[in-house]
Amino acid sequence: MSNWIKAISYADLQGKQRTVLRHQGKQIALFLTEHGVLACNNRCPHEGYPLSEGTLDNGSLANSCQLTCNWHSWTFDLKTGANLYGGDQLRVYPTELRDDGAVWVDLAEPPFEQRQAGIMANLREAFDDHDYERLARELARLRLLGADPLDAVRAAIEWSYQRLEFGWTHAYAGAADWLSLYDEHADDPAIQLVCLQETLGHMADDVLRESDYPYSEQVQVFEEDAFVAAIDAKNETAAIAMLRGALADGLHFPALERALSRAALLHYNNFGHALIYVTKAGDLIARLGEQVELPLLVSLIRSLIFARREDLIPEFRQYAAALANWGQATDSAPPGIDVYRKLTVNKALRYTVQHSATPPPQLFQALLGANAGQLLHFDMHYQFQTDRPVSDNVGWLDFTHGITFANAVHKQCRKFPELWPAGLLQMACFSGRNKPYTDASLNASEWAVEDGQAFLAQQIALLFDHGKDEYIVSVHLLKTLLAAREELELGASAETRQLLLAALNRFLHAPLKRKHTRRTAQQALSFVALDG
Numbered sequence: 001m002s003n004w005i006k007a008i009s010y011a012d013l014q015g016k017q018r019t020v021l022r023h024q025g026k027q028i029a030l031f032l033t034e035h036g037v038l039a040c041n042n043r044c045p046h047e048g049y050p051l052s053e054g055t056l057d058n059g060s061l062a063n064s065c066q067l068t069c070n071w072h073s074w075t076f077d078l079k080t081g082a083n084l085y086g087g088d089q090l091r092v093y094p095t096e097l098r099d100d101g102a103v104w105v106d107l108a109e110p111p112f113e114q115r116q117a118g119i120m121a122n123l124r125e126a127f128d129d130h131d132y133e134r135l136a137r138e139l140a141r142l143r144l145l146g147a148d149p150l151d152a153v154r155a156a157i158e159w160s161y162q163r164l165e166f167g168w169t170h171a172y173a174g175a176a177d178w179l180s181l182y183d184e185h186a187d188d189p190a191i192q193l194v195c196l197q198e199t200l201g202h203m204a205d206d207v208l209r210e211s212d213y214p215y216s217e218q219v220q221v222f223e224e225d226a227f228v229a230a231i232d233a234k235n236e237t238a239a240i241a242m243l244r245g246a247l248a249d250g251l252h253f254p255a256l257e258r259a260l261s262r263a264a265l266l267h268y269n270n271f272g273h274a275l276i277y278v279t280k281a282g283d284l285i286a287r288l289g290e291q292v293e294l295p296l297l298v299s300l301i302r303s304l305i306f307a308r309r310e311d312l313i314p315e316f317r318q319y320a321a322a323l324a325n326w327g328q329a330t331d332s333a334p335p336g337i338d339v340y341r342k343l344t345v346n347k348a349l350r351y352t353v354q355h356s357a358t359p360p361p362q363l364f365q366a367l368l369g370a371n372a373g374q375l376l377h378f379d380m381h382y383q384f385q386t387d388r389p390v391s392d393n394v395g396w397l398d399f400t401h402g403i404t405f406a407n408a409v410h411k412q413c414r415k416f417p418e419l420w421p422a423g424l425l426q427m428a429c430f431s432g433r434n435k436p437y438t439d440a441s442l443n444a445s446e447w448a449v450e451d452g453q454a455f456l457a458q459q460i461a462l463l464f465d466h467g468k469d470e471y472i473v474s475v476h477l478l479k480t481l482l483a484a485r486e487e488l489e490l491g492a493s494a495e496t497r498q499l500l501l502a503a504l505n506r507f508l509h510a511p512l513k514r515k516h517t518r519r520t521a522q523q524a525l526s527f528v529a530l531d532g
Contacts, residue, residue, distance in 0.1 A: 167303030272405030
């Protein structure tokens with residue numbers, strides 16, 4: 001439908017050459033050009049500078065009329081609105097010179113579907129360029145239009161999943177948690193926009209300048225044991241084919257969740273990411289619908305295929321034997337958090353087996369408390385030393401995995417109790433591997449938290465303006481806080497609760513060194529010296 005508005009007499013425009021029409025909150029800039037009267041939004045779509053103050057290239061090009069914003073030199077084709085340097089498009093409006101001697105402008109909005117398609121196309125450009133600010137603007141336009149902003153997340157998954165060479169990254173895992181906070185803040189558009197721009201920004205960053213890494217299109221009947229075996233054998237083609245077969249037969253994530261959880265816990269691998277990613281896949285599919293099921297699950301399977309087998313290195317080789325010995329309990333006393341925190345990997349594995357008759361939830365609380373205690377006592381000197389071997393490259397983010405992995409174990413093993421032995425023993429591996437990098441002399445009472453609920457609410461609120469320039473840092477803050485909050489809501493024991501809150505308090509207020517220039521140089525020199 002049309003919405004023609006009388007703007008200005010043609011005679012007046014000839015005298016002014018340009019003017020601004022203000023109508024119902026809109027500002028429309030009109031220009032008298034060699035191509036006739038052209039009209040556009042007066043606000044530059046970049047940062048709002050008035051385009052009526054811009055520079056007009058009035059007819060030097062045969063088929064276009066260029067308008068340049070004088071603030072940041074964004075240049076537009078005033079006839080079409082195309083951004084000649086890439087970036088946001090400029091809204092242009094039809095004009096007519098009528099018999100009454102006046103210039104009329106049509107302010108009618110295009111149909112909803114056309115506007116939505118335009119925004120999504122612009123969003124894709126911003127995504128492919130990892131243009132964070134433009135992502136935010138296009139998401140805001142999508143919301144203002146009245147479309148479902150989560151369609152942008154669904155689209156971003158489609159745009160990214162085949163460009164992740166090794167499958168899932170923290171971007172997808174973080175998306176699940178950002179969307180959880182999105183739903184918690186339905187009354188705050190700014191916070192919801194933060195959640196969306198962080199979600200899309202992280203995905204865009206992870207696939208920036210990446211090619212497609214296609215998946216097999218083969219289909220075969222799904223059978224759980226064969227599916228798990230295919231993943232264990234790193235046979236991506238077979239595993240993906242069975243996934244496609246399951247989806248074709250009407251099976252969905254809930255029917256596949258046990259198989260995926262089994263595959264994630266087959267070995268002590270991938271620093272706990274495998275099981276964490278399974279839980280987050282379920283969260284995303286439940287929130288976004290079956291549209292994202294295939295892309296998320298094929299990517300998840302690829303990440304399981306490429307998972308590092310850490311139980312094959314000497315430090316963790318006793319894990320398989322401990323799992324085989326599960327049930328051979330020799331100690332009836334309750335497992336102790338303080339005992340765990342003093343144990344290396346192999347001793348922690350044996351201690352867990354000795355207490356394997358303990359009800360799994362009770363054993364879980366001891367191990368969660370132990371991992372929280374290790375986080376609380378992280379010796380920060382390790383992140384500042386420059387003369388240590390590569391094996392000692394540890395930092396805060398490594399320690400947080402003891403908490404996020406524990407939360408994944410709790411969720412998946414309550415659903416599938418047969419997985420408790422693997423989950424608990426792998427938590428013991430985390431506690432043991434972190435033990436050498438802790439400071440037993442730390443005065444933990446300095447970090448005690450009295451009001452846990454208020455503390456978590458305050459720290460989660462800070463996520464919405466976290467100020468971290470690396471997604472990997474902000475997503476670890478996000479995942480650790482929400483995992484800890486969930487564990488506290490699930491009824492963590494008093495001792496575990498105290499340790500977990502204190503650990504979070506110290507972690508969130510400690511310096512976090514991310515770029516290790518001197519250490520990298522020292523280690524490179526030492527390493528290549530061994531080449532001979």
